[in-house]
Amino acid sequence: MGPIVSALISVVLGLGVSFLIFWLLNWIVEKTNDKTKARLLPYVFLLPVIVLVAVFLLYPALRTFVESFMKQSQRRGEGATFVGFDNYVSLFTDPNFISVLINNALWVLVVPAATVLVGLLVAILTDRLGKRREQSFKAMIFIPMAISGIAAAVTWRFIYFYAPPGNPQIYLLNAIWTGVTGQDPIPWLTIDAARVNSFLLMFIVIWLQVGFAMVLLSAAIKGVPEETIEAARLDGASERKTFFLVIVPQIRGTVLAVFVTVTIFVMKSFDIIYAMTGGQYNTSVLVVEFYSQLFSFQNPGKAAAVVIVLMIAVIPLIVYQVRSYKSQEELR
């Protein structure tokens, strides 16, 4: 019973403290009746967010930026020294890091595109089925979304792992491989020729994310006005033409939104690679590299530099986000 009680107490305390904050804010708001104080009101509503984001996001980000130009002393307790661009130079002259960058680029190029394509395919196919079938197929495709990265890694180990020749082949991919070709089993996750292992890992993330893409794209397809499709049919357009010339242009916005969201997810996803290979055998990407620099190599300065590189890589996405928001606002 011990853990339950302590967990319960923490939950109650945590929620209690935050409702106390709400109550305090309420009290402040009640006091602000005259006009000058009323101008402060929006900031009272924003206060918790401003505090959280400033203390735990913006300030740390700044610190990380500074840290990326520092080198931690080898001895404990001694401070860091400013080393200029040394961390970046040593990263970019390291062939391993270049390999990490190539991997990351492959992930970003392959996973979002594949996810959108498969998601679109499933959305189109299920759209033509009866409601009950549509719902159950969608639920089946969607299930992987609900499981953790670690559980997904466990699941796929049963497929990708390696048992030496002579042992029973209990892992699916090698069972198929040895069964079909009659050759020795292959340690798939260590094969970095043509980045085979990275592609195998990407497949897991695609498997996880297709459900998400499908839900959004399916909603978008259903949102296409029937009249436009009807008009195309009346003009004698084929199914395919109707799809590419009438439906696709109208769901373009959603396709882009899904693409960007999956890209963001890919840039941040750590669990799968970490649990499958730990970033070994040339499968590392920036977020995993960050982790190894920080903990395996005990080099916080270099780890910070890795994150800053990642940050620079996501800037185009930030620009896209803000721009698409602005164009939406203008439409309102």
Add this chain to the structure above:
Amino acid sequence: MTFIPTPIVDEDEGKREIVDLQAKSKKRNADGTEKRKPHVLITIIMAIIALAWLFPLLGLLITSFRSKADVDATGWWTVFLNPFGQDWTFDAFAQAWTALDAGTTFWNSVAVTVPATVLPVMIAAMAAYAFTFFEFRGKEIYFAVILALMVVPIQIAVIPILQLFVWFGNTTGIQIIGQYPAAWIVHATFAMPLAIYILRNYMQTLPNSLIEAARVDGASHFQIFWRLIVPMSVPALASFAIFQFLWVWNDFFVAYLFIQSGPNQVLTQGLYTLLGQYGQGWQRVAAGSFITLVVPLVIFFALQRFFVRGLTAGSVK
């Protein structure tokens, strides 16, 4: 912007009409085979895709009910050939429960997840209210910052937050690292941008006249927020809460860094440790995975409609 379940549409009829499933299949039979064929084909294709999608999870499920001897000797798919010749057993679940220390880690997961879901939802709702119903200087800029932060990888903040917690512990004597609040704060902060974005999108669809009427009646903003906006925003709040709950429950990275191994370990950490002990039998790892999956799957199936609605509300215009 909200998710409207679309009625079944018989496209060949020339106009949209709602037909219930039974009527539809009856019509099909009467109509002849021309319309049935593509649907049968699509059903078969979709069934193959859906089965392929569930196949890996099926392997996990079957493995968790097998004995170590069986798991080591044959692939899980061989059970289909001889389903009754197997040593079906629940042993793996008992072993995994002990190995995960699930009696503790499960409740730790609850203690981390519940506040890490409720807090950001409430805080973000207040901010979304301000962004929707107030006019103030720099509003657009603040919101642009929120949008930008949606993309920022959390890794950028991780080291300094750890240092901050250490510093706080050294100065005040209150150690945060390893305790639940460390995870609450970090999860709440990183959830903030997306939460504000989704909730604001939703609140913008609420009728402004209603808020104005309440103002005229002398209600304060705080009253309007709690009595009017929060109840009206329940669909959006619920969908984001589900999303956040699943996210935090399934999270490994934040727990690994901020809870660390110790008395407050969560389920995913236990599972990661268990994964390292696969030498003692895959059936334990598989069963352990299923133990961690129960809560998210139940939540997911029970509240799927809200979840989907929230996802679509966020990005479909």
